[in-house]
Amino acid sequence: PAKAAPPAASAAPRIPGVDGRGLADSSGVVPQNTAQRPAGWKPWQARLKAPALGCSAGEKVLVCRTTDGRYEALDPADGHRLWDVAAARDTPDDTYVTGKGFPFTAGNATAPTVHDGSAVLVADGSLQVRDARSGAVRWEKPAVGPQGFWATRPVVADGIVFAATNVAEDALNVRAALTAFSLADGRTLWSEELTNGETSFAERRAYEPVAYAGGVVYALSQGGLVSYDGRTGTQLGQVEPDARECVVVQVLGPSAYCTAGGPGSGPGRGTGPTLHVLDARTLAPRAALPGDLGTTAPTAVGPRAVVAFDGGLRILDPRTGGTLASFPAERAPSGLAQSWSSPLLAGDQVVYADYSALHTVRLGADGKPGDPEVVPVPGAPGPRAEEEYHDPDYGDLVGKQIRPPEVLPVGGIAYVVFDKGAVASVALPDSPGDKE
DSSP states (O other), X not given: OOOOOOOOOOOOOOOSOEETTBSTTOSSEEOOOGGGSOTTOOOEEEXXXXXXXXXXXXXXXXXXXXXXXXEEEEOTTTOOEEEEEOOOTTOOSSOEEXXXXXXXXXXXXXXXXXXXXXXXXXXXXXXXXXXTTTOOEEEEEEOBOOOOOTTOOOEEETTEEEEEEEEEEEXXXXXXXXXXXXXXXXXXXXXXXXXXXXXXXXXXXXXXXXXXXXXXXXXXETTEEEEEETTTOOEEEEOOGGGTTOOXXXXXXXXXXXXXXXXXXXXXXXXXXXXXXXXXXXXXXXXXXXXXGGGOXXXXXXXXXXXXXXXXXXXXXXXXXXXXXXXXXXXXXXXXXXXXXXXXXXXXXXXXXXSSEEEEEEEOTTXXXXXXXXXXXXTOOOSBOOOOOEETTTEEEGGGSOOOOEEEEETTEEEEEOTTSEEEEEEOTTSTTTTO
């Protein structure tokens, strides 16, 4: 008799959407399921009407905010434009950094969040949930803020939209809150204040949600990172003083990782940041990190590998803290500038891009890295000369600066968005269709 066919391998989970931080948990780990590849997909190129400033992609749409405060939505199958959102009225036509270092995003537009059939964003002062394919507004809520920070985005998970909102006693006393809305109909589920009162210039931060995992939503408050029950708003924890400078959190299972400080600000040798490992619910400190992990600023934290990028790609063992592999980044020719996206863990590959190509490193079942692969990206701009980006009336214009590309991996495809607005879609190595 004929042999029975072997059981099919279990498919990776479907992801609702991805941005430069990965999924809602911000861990940088993005499972790849080729069932999420759009029907009829082939590699494509497109161009946005203005430089990109934060994008998100899913099965049904790729949405990018642009530096002039607009949004453009592309079809992930072939790159054609599906819809767009105009910039807010009476706003400068570029995003800039003031002379005092304060960021201003044109139109106070947030980075978008794609979640299954929805695109969630803040445009012209309102939180909007739009149909992913048509762009039609399903519901919107006014007076959402504070905005201006480039990385600001709504966090969407488990049928809930988490966003920063304003609480105003009067025109001079505006406080920030974390508010949870029903994704289906916009009902307010709960709201908790993140600031105690008017904040000084030195205290200005993006007080907002930063991640969601395992029923817990994380936000940056005036007292540092806090955790809430996502459905009830009950506060579960807050970081201790030594981790108060953490502004982002990456969640993996029972642990949350947050980075404080930057180069030169770490303890001891003073050569790097401090990575804290916390309880994922209460944010109480957990055991010390081994090896070099404690002074690492990871871009992705997975069960088999921790990924960081500091002048080159570094892959560490999360159990021992030892470096499994490091690969120097290719530098630009003299007189030209180069930049790199934050590496993500896309399935069993580390993935990132520079101005010329997509770079991947496959991890073995034991986490051991293989050899790096380079996938040329059609339409990539290549290293370029720095433009003059200072405007005497506003400050440093972001649209003219050298900024990192973004890589959004979905269904074995990488959508690569370059800062000047070039967009390409290519298959990840060894994915079906990558030879087309």
